[in-house]
Amino acid sequence: MTAVIQTQNLSKWYGNVLGLSDVTLEIEPGITGILGPNGAGKSTFLKLITGQIKSNIGSVAIIGQPIWNNFPQFSNIGFCPEQDSFYEEMTGWQFLTSLLRLYHLPTAEITEKADKALDIVELTEDKHRSVRSYSRGMRQRLKVAQSIAHDPEIIILDEPLNGLDPLGRRKIIRLIKEYKGEGRTIVVSSHVLPEIEAMTNQIILIHQGKIFAQGDIHYIRDLIETHPHIISIKCSDPRQLAQKFIQNDFVLKVNFDLKKGTLLVETTNRDKFFGLLPSLFVENQIEVEEITSPDDNLQAVFDYLIGK
């Protein structure tokens, strides 16, 4: 698949403060999550790829064209900033139409696109209320609306789920997934890991201005050999199972969680472990209730990578 966003040795610093360092990556269509703690460089990265700020070193290309000073290309991009960016005295409708005018569209098209965007984020009924009276969730949805209203090919969302209630979150996540289904490129940043996990497996981990990892979350997890995988097994005879496991060199440790009645196994080779598992169950006639990988999630990966 062709990369939609390409960065080459991208670096940005603010005086002595390093914002982003030597970032070379490619982002393909679909949803890509940008993850990192506050101050990691996520917003800097997003502002660089939307052409709002210039890199000190390196370049950004959007659909093969450099983005810096390439203003017509900006029509292809929708950007939802993290912070509130509203004129409070305007209504939601006025806010959206005034921004759409910057795309030099005919008035009829502006009206149509504003209506459509407000409908998508379910703000149609409140469109003539002033933004000042909007709740946090409504403001967030209006911000998302302004980023999608002009029907862009690339949508950049900086912490789009901030301040939303669970229902609002679900709606925005559903919307993002719908756009993914249409073949668009969506880049979502967040420091809340489960939010990203709910949207995509494709992630970019940023910390201290550097890319720590990029790719499929499970693939990245497998690459971290220094940190063994933990697998939890709830079964009829955990002690017997533990005895069998311990004979294998790829099993480092076994633990019992007596309260839950589970066996926790640490292994350096997940593939070998899962290859062995069925035969052990069958040979020893052990009944299995549940098998889970408690550290095969984003939080664990993130913690490992930044060395917590």
Added chain:
Amino acid sequence: MTIKEKGYTHWDGELQDGRFPWWPITRIGIKLTFKRKFFKFFFALTLIPALVWLVGIYVSERLEDFKFMMEGETDFLNVNPAYFKTYFTNDFLLFMVIMILVFCGAGLIADDLRHNALQLYFARPLKKRDYLTGKAAVIFFFLFIVTLVPGIVFFLFKLIFAGNFQFFTSYPWLILSVIAYSILITTFFAFYALLLSSIGKNRRYVAILIFGVYIFSDIFYAIFYGIFRSHYFSLLSIKSNLQQVGAVLFNQRTPVDIPWFYSLMVIVAICLFSGFMLKRKVRGVEIIK
């Protein structure tokens, strides 16, 4: 790998800049200014001098009809370049211009900074130059209404009331002076207001600055003149500098006895400095948490 179906058709023509990319910025700026409390009333007040001068032009052509009111002295009703110069450089008009700036100019950039709107503008096909042009055009719009438009109207009405072209043939350059001075004063105040507006996020502080810098520049001139008895300190005064250049453009004697081009240099220097600062201040918001 998931199969992604492209469910939309993107316009595949050549992406182009709009003809007037700054216009949406101007449009919203004018709209929001008219929404401000008391602005319409106040703006109507600023047009009073223009009405008075217009009536003066009418009366000057009908002196015989109004003789009973004049009681001798009618020199001030002599419509000539000095009459125009008096309108354009009178203290009251300049004061009203400053008040218009307080309403329409203070929040132009300050509001965008307060609302973090710059990142929304600059994520769209809008250059920094277009953004600043759009903002400046808001000031041009309002200031032209109290400078250029009345100037042209005076000129036309003088011709209409006189019923001949004698005024035009006597002062063919006057209309150019009107245009040049209107552009000068408007350009200067556009830079002045935008610079101060880019300094803070609070429009009230900026409004105080716009008003205060103008008034204090004049006060400083008065203080230094009082101490040193030198008119060169008039270069500190915004009002005095504009009046100096205005007098030259209307082919009149300068109010202060110093070379007029010093004043022009001060005005140009302030504009250049403002332009330089605006270039630095107005940019995509950079957030480091």
